[in-house]
Amino acid sequence: MVTLTINGRSVDAPKGTMLVDAAKAAGIEIPIFCYEPRLGPPVGACRMCLVEVEGMRGLQTACSTPVAPDMVVNTDNEVAKDAQDGVLELLLANHPLDCPVCDKGGECPLQDRTFRFGPGETRTLEPKVHFPKPLELSPLVALDRERCIACYRCVRFSQDVAEDAQLTFQERGDHTEIATFSGDPYEGRFTGNTIDLCPVGALTSSPYRFVSRPWDIKNTPSVCAGCSMGCNVEITERDNEVKRVTGRPDPNMAVEEGWICDRGRWGYPALRSADRIDSPVLVDSVGRRKVLLERAVAEAAGVLVNRDARVGILLGDPITVETGFLALELAQRVGAGPAMVARMGIPGTGLGPMRSLPGAQMDDIDQADVVLVIGGDPCTQQPVAELRVRKARRRGARVAVFGPRPSALDDSCEAMRTVPGHLMDAAGAIRDRLDGSQRAVVLWDEADLAAEPDAAALIAGLVQATPGARAIEMCADTSGPGLRALGIGTDADLLAATEAGEIDVIVTIAADPITGPSGDRWAQALVGVGTIVEMASHATAITGHADLVLPLLTPLEEEGVLVSMTGRAQRLRPGAREVPGAAAAWEILIGLTHRLGTPVPDRTPAQAFSRLAREHAPFAGLDYEVLGRDGAVITPPAQHDPDSARRDPQGEGLLVIACTPVFGDATAHRSDALASVVEPTRVGLSPAEADRLGVRTEARVRVATPHGEAVLPLEVDARLHEGAVYLFVGDPAQRAMRLLPLDRGPVRAVVGVAAREEVSA
Amino acid sequence: MPVLNSVFRHREFGDHLTSLVEYERAGGYLGLQGTLAMSPDDALYAFHRSGLRGRGGAGFPMGRKASFLPKDTGKPTYIVCNADESEPGTFKDREIIEHNPFQLIEGMTIAGYAVGCERAYIYIRGEYGVQGEVLAAAITEAREAGRLGPDALGPGRPFDITLYRGAGAYICGEETALLESLEGKRGQPRLKPPFPAVAGLYGCPTLINNVETLAALPPIMHRGPDWYAAMGNEKSPGTKLFSVSGHVLKPGNFEIVLGETTLRELIYDLAGGLREGREVKAVWPGGSSVPVIGRESLDVPLDYETLNGVGTFLGSGGCIVMDDSGCIVRASWRLAQFYRHESCGKCTPCREGTGWLAKILGRMVHGEGRGEEDIRMLESLFGRISGRTLCPLADGAVMPVQSALNLFRDEFVRVASEGSPRPEPMMETPVG
Amino acid sequence: MTTHELEEFLAPMRHEYADPRSLILPALRYAQGDAGWLDPQAMAAVAEATGFSQAYVESVASFYDRLYLEPVGRRVINVCVTLSCMLRGSDEIFEHLADYLGLDGEGTTDDGMFSLHKVQCIGACDRAPCLQIDAGQQIGPLEPADATCLVDDLREAAAPARYDR
Ligand SMILES: Cc1cc2nc3c(=O)[nH]c(=O)nc-3n(C[C@H](O)[C@H](O)[C@H](O)COP(=O)(O)O)c2cc1C
Ligand code: SF4
Ligand code: SF4
Ligand code: SF4
Ligand code: FES
Numbered sequence A: 001m002v003t004l005t006i007n008g009r010s011v012d013a014p015k016g017t018m019l020v021d022a023a024k025a026a027g028i029e030i031p032i033f034c035y036e037p038r039l040g041p042p043v044g045a046c047r048m049c050l051v052e053v054e055g056m057r058g059l060q061t062a063c064s065t066p067v068a069p070d071m072v073v074n075t076d077n078e079v080a081k082d083a084q085d086g087v088l089e090l091l092l093a094n095h096p097l098d099c100p101v102c103d104k105g106g107e108c109p110l111q112d113r114t115f116r117f118g119p120g121e122t123r124t125l126e127p128k129v130h131f132p133k134p135l136e137l138s139p140l141v142a143l144d145r146e147r148c149i150a151c152y153r154c155v156r157f158s159q160d161v162a163e164d165a166q167l168t169f170q171e172r173g174d175h176t177e178i179a180t181f182s183g184d185p186y187e188g189r190f191t192g193n194t195i196d197l198c199p200v201g202a203l204t205s206s207p208y209r210f211v212s213r214p215w216d217i218k219n220t221p222s223v224c225a226g227c228s229m230g231c232n233v234e235i236t237e238r239d240n241e242v243k244r245v246t247g248r249p250d251p252n253m254a255v256e257e258g259w260i261c262d263r264g265r266w267g268y269p270a271l272r273s274a275d276r277i278d279s280p281v282l283v284d285s286v287g288r289r290k291v292l293l294e295r296a297v298a299e300a301a302g303v304l305v306n307r308d309a310r311v312g313i314l315l316g317d318p319i320t321v322e323t324g325f326l327a328l329e330l331a332q333r334v335g336a337g338p339a340m341v342a343r344m345g346i347p348g349t350g351l352g353p354m355r356s357l358p359g360a361q362m363d364d365i366d367q368a369d370v371v372l373v374i375g376g377d378p379c380t381q382q383p384v385a386e387l388r389v390r391k392a393r394r395r396g397a398r399v400a401v402f403g404p405r406p407s408a409l410d411d412s413c414e415a416m417r418t419v420p421g422h423l424m425d426a427a428g429a430i431r432d433r434l435d436g437s438q439r440a441v442v443l444w445d446e447a448d449l450a451a452e453p454d455a456a457a458l459i460a461g462l463v464q465a466t467p468g469a470r471a472i473e474m475c476a477d478t479s480g481p482g483l484r485a486l487g488i489g490t491d492a493d494l495l496a497a498t499e500a501g502e503i504d505v506i507v508t509i510a511a512d513p514i515t516g517p518s519g520d521r522w523a524q525a526l527v528g529v530g531t532i533v534e535m536a537s538h539a540t541a542i543t544g545h546a547d548l549v550l551p552l553l554t555p556l557e558e559e560g561v562l563v564s565m566t567g568r569a570q571r572l573r574p575g576a577r578e579v580p581g582a583a584a585a586w587e588i589l590i591g592l593t594h595r596l597g598t599p600v601p602d603r604t605p606a607q608a609f610s611r612l613a614r615e616h617a618p619f620a621g622l623d624y625e626v627l628g629r630d631g632a633v634i635t636p637p638a639q640h641d642p643d644s645a646r647r648d649p650q651g652e653g654l655l656v657i658a659c660t661p662v663f664g665d666a667t668a669h670r671s672d673a674l675a676s677v678v679e680p681t682r683v684g685l686s687p688a689e690a691d692r693l694g695v696r697t698e699a700r701v702r703v704a705t706p707h708g709e710a711v712l713p714l715e716v717d718a719r720l721h722e723g724a725v726y727l728f729v730g731d732p733a734q735r736a737m738r739l740l741p742l743d744r745g746p747v748r749a750v751v752g753v754a755a756r757e758e759v760s761a
Numbered sequence B: 001m002p003v004l005n006s007v008f009r010h011r012e013f014g015d016h017l018t019s020l021v022e023y024e025r026a027g028g029y030l031g032l033q034g035t036l037a038m039s040p041d042d043a044l045y046a047f048h049r050s051g052l053r054g055r056g057g058a059g060f061p062m063g064r065k066a067s068f069l070p071k072d073t074g075k076p077t078y079i080v081c082n083a084d085e086s087e088p089g090t091f092k093d094r095e096i097i098e099h100n101p102f103q104l105i106e107g108m109t110i111a112g113y114a115v116g117c118e119r120a121y122i123y124i125r126g127e128y129g130v131q132g133e134v135l136a137a138a139i140t141e142a143r144e145a146g147r148l149g150p151d152a153l154g155p156g157r158p159f160d161i162t163l164y165r166g167a168g169a170y171i172c173g174e175e176t177a178l179l180e181s182l183e184g185k186r187g188q189p190r191l192k193p194p195f196p197a198v199a200g201l202y203g204c205p206t207l208i209n210n211v212e213t214l215a216a217l218p219p220i221m222h223r224g225p226d227w228y229a230a231m232g233n234e235k236s237p238g239t240k241l242f243s244v245s246g247h248v249l250k251p252g253n254f255e256i257v258l259g260e261t262t263l264r265e266l267i268y269d270l271a272g273g274l275r276e277g278r279e280v281k282a283v284w285p286g287g288s289s290v291p292v293i294g295r296e297s298l299d300v301p302l303d304y305e306t307l308n309g310v311g312t313f314l315g316s317g318g319c320i321v322m323d324d325s326g327c328i329v330r331a332s333w334r335l336a337q338f339y340r341h342e343s344c345g346k347c348t349p350c351r352e353g354t355g356w357l358a359k360i361l362g363r364m365v366h367g368e369g370r371g372e373e374d375i376r377m378l379e380s381l382f383g384r385i386s387g388r389t390l391c392p393l394a395d396g397a398v399m400p401v402q403s404a405l406n407l408f409r410d411e412f413v414r415v416a417s418e419g420s421p422r423p424e425p426m427m428e429t430p431v432g
Numbered sequence C: 001m002t003t004h005e006l007e008e009f010l011a012p013m014r015h016e017y018a019d020p021r022s023l024i025l026p027a028l029r030y031a032q033g034d035a036g037w038l039d040p041q042a043m044a045a046v047a048e049a050t051g052f053s054q055a056y057v058e059s060v061a062s063f064y065d066r067l068y069l070e071p072v073g074r075r076v077i078n079v080c081v082t083l084s085c086m087l088r089g090s091d092e093i094f095e096h097l098a099d100y101l102g103l104d105g106e107g108t109t110d111d112g113m114f115s116l117h118k119v120q121c122i123g124a125c126d127r128a129p130c131l132q133i134d135a136g137q138q139i140g141p142l143e144p145a146d147a148t149c150l151v152d153d154l155r156e157a158a159a160p161a162r163y164d165r
């Protein structure tokens, strides 16, 4: 600790702290623009933070001057104030007087600082430097160069955080401008963060342009349910609509550090997509009609209360732990004995050894000497994880990526492409990298390692044997560890029971089994089910077959807790409630228990959470208050799975490598904002494989596994492996996921030319 | 006319020494020979004892800077010669490069031995295309003769020089901007600390010196540091090249012993004086980035301290002279335009302030001034720019204008309300 | 300018730099030697040969005055207009040349022969007022008539095999 004096007050700060941060901790604000430690070392460019340090010549930039013992600093005396005033006056010299029409107006640091630290009067100004008005940097990000104050933030993000090297400064002096190469669009998975970083209205969100003014909006901190990263976000609401999602201004440094991916940012228009279910639907002898929620819940209760009804409850994704817990509660209260509760299509066996490894948090990667990514592809499946991995590499950690998929990390990290289905082959290389490491972090993919239990057991052994090594499971589901901690398992038994005619009522919650893995089997099985009750936010393939449809709120609209892939339980807070006729799953479930005459004691998710925390050991001691701003880490039981035998792929043909990019998921397909970046559901083949199959020139091909077949667009990509077919799934309309086994285990597919009528279809 | 005791051999010999043979015949490489006979630390000490100060502008003692370089860091140590010479009014490095490139190469080799460097760079401004060719040829010749390369410092002791050409940016003369440019980046200054001596090129210890500084090493090591230190005075020992230009009849470079020659002598005796009937009005004695001084300061002896005493700097030694036909506001405007054009744009006060200065001065010159209001505006702008920027370019932009306003306030006030018609330029062909 | 040509040009100097980024400026200068300016293809070739993004390469190029991202004439006439030259008539030289070339200030002649640029001190104030064709010798002191002669001579002369600007 170093003791110094700021504005006459004695302040303690750890050695190495910059003056701005030391002052901030003591409640003294030094205005800044360019300082942003998340972007790397200070650049000292804007000069907004000039302060007087007694004994030092001239003024010092507080953002780049570390504290020193007995330093005497003045941030609000005449000299310092004149400096702040002066910098603001100069910044405004070429800044358009746009505030009333600027999207940033009202929440603009430049406006704010001018108000609080700036010149009392504006002086006659010379003609300003002009640039042609806004430029589309991409369909998502707009740039107004006249407003830019050249603070370096966006450029540093692009160059030094996302490492996409696309945003740069061009020209110099007062002609400096932000640009991409020859005006190409700014493409990437993280582009929107530049908007959050921009301290003026130079970079704005095109979907948000002119939508709201800061004084009529409400901001709510929440969590993104786009993937298992669990990034903290802020939701902006106006007129009961979600108008914007941004990184949280006070980031969760243990999770996303304030960065979110563009899928998380611009997924919200899906809330208003055409297939949103806006009202409960009842199908009975009268026909199919919309009813009020009350009535629908009563009808559902009427079915569930039936003493003969054998009930199955199927949970999809994303599901809060409260919903999972209340589903278990409901299960105890229905029909002919406890209902079966299961999670749809989750990876199955053999993960016990991996899950027993000591867990790491995302910020542990910052300290790691070795970072290994085994299977999966965080860049597309848990995008923000990529940024941490890149940061580790920049810091000098040894980073290696293993698996059958090409990855955006390949260009800057050691990449070892394994033969599809043979992660085992990477074992030697993994051992090498781990050897001698002290703080290794191993990110491993749930689905890939579940498909290769033998490799999982071996790799787990290697990690286990490495002192200091810890693991992060890259989960397939948004809140997988949370539901696992409640003991909710796979749907294999439920499907078997349904197929055996032992299930009379199926309740789905955010789950569409016939679109998911082994969907065709489910479709068959459901034919024999008497009543299908669907709770969903958007229409699915089973909506047409359901006897009762209950509209759900989405995670942006509901309250609850999600557990991220590092086991961090974090609170969702409703940003808006767009569909008046819809309800959160927890509300409906509580309502059902009341209707069944055996009400649960909970009235709110907070109460449900406190109760589940008392009943389920991993959550012991937690409640909403304890979760607080940054959540709390739980450790779900490992599920010791003795089965580590190699699994042989089912079927024949090429091994299927399933890819689940978040930019290709249902929300991405539903959000019109993401139209320019959405990843189509498709088949990927290496050129050699495409040649061999004679499909190189086809636009669409037929893929068939023992679980079903589909006709999908073909993409030939030289980065893909031979001997495999890459199945990029996600678009609910294409239902490609159903080609996979129920537990996403290894499977082969026959790929061939699609018949003409299929192509035109 | 050969200069006695000149530090620069081509001046002493009155000849171009552009081939290695000629250079060696003129005593070239004796300095290195002597250096190699001593230990690197002794060589460093000799630099120190000579009292040689940096000739790029800041005048920092060369030996002291070289001794800041940390040893045994496990990283390579680099030497970078600053041949960006872009300070208006300065063209002395050009002369050394054109006429005596080997003395620079030898000087760098000597420095390389002293600081334990194996690869050095010369960063030459892009506009010096012809001069770049001369240097490139000299480097090749030295390499072919074994003066550079694997055995340059003795058998198995390598030293080599890479010529790096800029592409037009004054700011790349600032040492950290130069390093950025040499690293393939936009030439924008870095935040200091760390200083280049500790973390310079590629993050490694780096010694950066001006052409004239490094080229002074061979005679210092040949004739001994005491010979050098004996010239001039205690704080400003040795000789310095002054580039004199503007309204003088015989513009050119002149080597003077520091502290012995006055500004008046430099202008009238060496640079041929002014046109008939003209008097000195203003002098920027150390390049355009220093405060301008008037006729009353002509009798100061030229050395670092004395010039500080009259409120200006010796700077790069680029002495620009304006006679009483010139308009000080117009001259200030022209300089302001220079700095506006050359501001790298990294920090706010300079990026915005230099443009603002140029706009106000431009208006004044063109008769669109707002009288006293403009003067007040200028005065408040000076304070908002200088001392508040990331690098000294902005101070250099303010100093000549601010000093001009202080010295010629009446003229500024007049131009601010009346404008300033373009005066007849001096078109006389230089004498000699 | 092809990537291959650039790679051949860069190959012998790669070992001189600890970071290949340093190759960008030499590569840009070389790439400009062909057409006299950097068209997007040339810049793309530089990006490829050095291994840095096109945006980055363009950003570096745009920083420097003597790298041209827009087409310029066959020869670029750089008239110094900084203080020492101004005092000795550079503005008059510039205006005279503009007049002679039929230009309204800085610009490129319609026939694409010449670009006339005002530049900052080119380190030859002893020759003020002076100018420089491309990055050639600083020429001066000039009288307006000298300047026009120079242009006439240039018009006769062939364009250089490679530009150094
Ligand atoms: C804006 C600016 C431009 C400069 N230009 C040059 C230059 O062209 N040549 C030079 O040697 N030093 C120049 N310098 C000084 C260098 O930063 C540095 O101090 C010098 O190269 C050190 O060498 P020396 O100690 O031998 O003088 C410049 C400094 C600034 C702030
Ligand atoms: S666009 Fe915004 S973030 Fe980027 S440099 Fe300009 S002001 Fe800074
Ligand atoms: S990485 Fe995942 S959690 Fe984070 S913003 Fe993107 S989709 Fe949302
Ligand atoms: S003072 Fe000027 S040249 Fe120096 S860093 Fe700031 S903007 Fe760039
Ligand atoms: S915040 Fe310190 S210089 Fe910008």
Ligand code: FES
Pocket (backbone or CB within 6 Å): B088, B089, B090, C080, C081, C082, C083, C084, C085, C086, C120, C121, C122, C123, C124, C125, C126, C128, C130
């Ligand atoms: S001012 Fe023109 S060459 Fe220096």
